[in-house]
Amino acid sequence: MQQISLFDDVDRLHSDMDKKSMPEVEINRNALSSIELFAGAGGLALGLEQAGFNNVFLNEKDKWACQTLRHNRPNWQVLESPIEEVDFTTYRDKIDLVTGGFPCQAFSYAGSKGGFEDTRGTLFFEFARAVQEIRPKIMVGENVRGLLNHDKGRTLATIKQVIDDIGYHLIEPKLLHAKYYQVPQKRERLILVAIRKDLINSINFHWPEPEEREYTLADGLKKGVLYDTDVPQSEGQKYPEKKKVVLDLVPAGGYWRDLPEEIAKAYMKKSYYLGGGKTGMARRLAWDAPSLTLTCSPAQNQTERCHPDETRPLTVREYARIQTFPDNWTFAGSTSQQYKQIGNAVPVNLAKALGLSLFKALSDCGGSKQG
Numbered sequence: 055m056q057q058i059s060l061f062d063d064v065d066r067l068h069s070d071m072d073k074k075s076m077p078e079v080e081i082n083r084n085a086l087s088s089i090e091l092f093a094g095a096g097g098l099a100l101g102l103e104q105a106g107f108n109n110v111f112l113n114e115k116d117k118w119a120c121q122t123l124r125h126n127r128p129n130w131q132v133l134e135s136p137i138e139e140v141d142f143t144t145y146r147d148k149i150d151l152v153t154g155g156f157p158c159q160a161f162s163y164a165g166s167k168g169g170f171e172d173t174r175g176t177l178f179f180e181f182a183r184a185v186q187e188i189r190p191k192i193m194v195g196e197n198v199r200g201l202l203n204h205d206k207g208r209t210l211a212t213i214k215q216v217i218d219d220i221g222y223h224l225i226e227p228k229l230l231h232a233k234y235y236q237v238p239q240k241r242e243r244l245i246l247v248a249i250r251k252d253l254i255n256s257i258n259f260h261w262p263e264p265e266e267r268e269y270t271l272a273d274g275l276k277k278g279v280l281y282d283t284d285v286p287q288s289e290g291q292k293y294p295e296k297k298k299v300v301l302d303l304v305p306a307g308g309y310w311r312d313l314p315e316e317i318a319k320a321y322m323k324k325s326y327y328l329g330g331g332k333t334g335m336a337r338r339l340a341w342d343a344p345s346l347t348l349t350c351s352p353a354q355n356q357t358e359r360c361h362p363d364e365t366r367p368l369t370v371r372e373y374a375r376i377q378t379f380p381d382n383w384t385f386a387g388s389t390s391q392q393y394k395q396i397g398n399a400v401p402v403n404l405a406k407a408l409g410l411s412l413f414k415a416l417s418d419c420g421g422s423k424q425g
Contacts (some may be wrong), residue, residue, distance in 0.1 A: 058304065086416050089113075089145060091137060091154030091184055092177070093124045095385060095395035098196065099130070101405020110149060113137055119395050121386035122276060137180040142187040149188050150416050155196040155400060156181040179293045180215060180273055186220040189378060191253055191416060192224055195246035196400055196407070213246070222248035225259060233344040234264035236403040238274030239376050241347045243400065245408065259415040262407040272341040274375045280403075286381055289354045289389050290369030298365050300336060306362045307340030307364060309333050325356075338362060345376045350397040351390065372394070378403040 085108040090099040093112040096119075103109055111131045112137065114120050120134040156178045178195075185193045201210055210227070217224045225247045232241040249257050272278065275285045293301065300321050303313055310318050313336065319326045321336060338360040339345055346358065350369035352359040359368050370383065370389060373396045380402075385392035 060211075073174070085151045087148070088151040088153060089142075089149050089184075089188060089190070091152065091181055092156055093119065093123060093132070094377075095119050095399050096383070097127065097379065097399030097402050098155065098405045099123075100379070100383070101400065101407075102151075102153070102401045104406045104411040105409025107151065107331055107409060111145065113140055115350070116395075118387035118391045122384070122395060123385060126133070126383050137177065137184065140184070142184045145188045147189050149190045151192050151194065151412060152185050152188055152190040153185075153194040153196070153289060154181050172245075178216070182216050182220055185222070188275040189221075189250065191250055191257065191411060191419070192259070193217075193248045194412070195248075197244045197246075198245075199242045199244055202227075202229075217246070217248050221251050223251050223254045224248040228261055230262070230404060231264065231406070232268075232401045232404045233268040235262065235401075235407040236265070236269055236280060237344075237376075237378050237401040238271050238280070239345045239347060239401065241401060241404075243404065246249055247412075253419065256419045257415050257419060260411055262411045269341055271339055271345050271376070274345070275372055275377070276341075280378065281375065281381070283381075285369075285375050286371050288369045288371035290366045291351070291389065291393070293353060293366060301338065301358070301360050301365045304336055304338045304360070305336055307343060310336040332356065334358065336360075339368075348373060348376055348397045350394040352393065373397065379402045 086106060088099075088102050088107040089110055090102070090112045093099055093114040093259045094116070096112075099112055100107050101227050109127075111133070112123060113188055114123065115134065115284060116135045117134060120132050123130060123132045124358055181195065186212045186216050195213075199215075204210065216297065227244055229242050229247045230245055231237050234244065247259055249259065269280065275282050277284050300313065301318060303317065304310075306310055309330065310322055313321065320333070325332050325335065334357040335355070337346065337358050339362050341362050346357075348359065351357075352373065360366070361368060361372075368376070370385065370392045373393060374381075374383065374385070377399050378401050379396070379399075385394070385395050
């Protein structure tokens with residue numbers, strides 16, 4: 055009865071909202087189908103497509119990211135809208151997989167063990183609502199490593215409880231290190247995989263096996279194992295002359311500690327005296343190591359991502375290569391908007407590795423026929 059009461063509350067919470075109902079769409083019952091929420095520039099969706107999934111529907115509120123998705127995949131149904139305004143019941147019992155990289159901000163009441171009630175007002179609540187309305191066989195959530203310890207672990211505990219409340223069995227969340235999945239980047243993503251409870255005896259999911267070697271910046275930007283050509287030319291940000299003079303002094307693989315002491319003090323200011331840390335400041339990448347985790351801008355203070363040989367930020371296409379987007383995947387908007395879309399994306403090759411494991415688990419249980 056408690057679970058029913060929770061969803062009565064949810065219904066009341068949204069009764070006055072004008073939800074966008076999705077039109078009926080024809081879904082290929084012979085193919086594995088997926089829906090992507092918080093789709094961004096399409097890194098996760100593209101990786102799933104490469105693994106064999108048919109992306110039936112994608113939801114994203116950022117207009118530039120939506121333009122990126124529509125330009126690269128005109129056949130994808132993309133809805134530009136806040137998730138709070140979308141009614142997903144059109145897809146109920148028709149979809150194999152729902153995925154999404156939900157933001158984890160605003161868990162102001164997380165930890166009071168109220169389950170679904172604890173997440174009201176958060177985007178995870180909307181993600182869970184979408185899953186509950188669609189009832190896919192498997193749901194996948196993606197987030198940053200920090201979610202493991204957010205609010206001393208109470209946020210993740212609340213998320214686990216909500217997943218249980220909406221009828222899914224959560225496999226223990228796992229950190230996947232992108233550099234072992236053909237991604238030339240030190241990027242860790244926390245992955246949550248949950249199977250609908252009525253299917254837990256028929257779906258056998260195994261995490262993708264990491265490769266023994268890690269992939270380096272040279273693998274991403276030069277012709278070799280990941281790409282058939284060197285990275286194409288493209289636009290990129292530039293450093294102010296004052297910063298360029300400082301970064302000229304940093305060797306490949308180095309950072310502010312490699313600067314002469316007086317220059318380091320002037321560049322770091324108060325941060326110089328904090329001791330340790332700040333390894334992203336005045337950082338120049340190295341060819342023989344993975345890139346540091348990409349941010350939304352390669353030139354912002356404290357997280358510089360300087361080219362190994364040239365004193366400049368990474369270009370848009372270099373950014374995209376490090377996230378393993380194909381060279382023909384183009385990004386809409388200004389240069390800053392493009393960096394933001396790429397920096398926020400799930401690396402395509404990591405998504406593909408995960409997608410192959412999900413595809414096998416769903417295929418082995420009988421494909422897209424819903425129970």
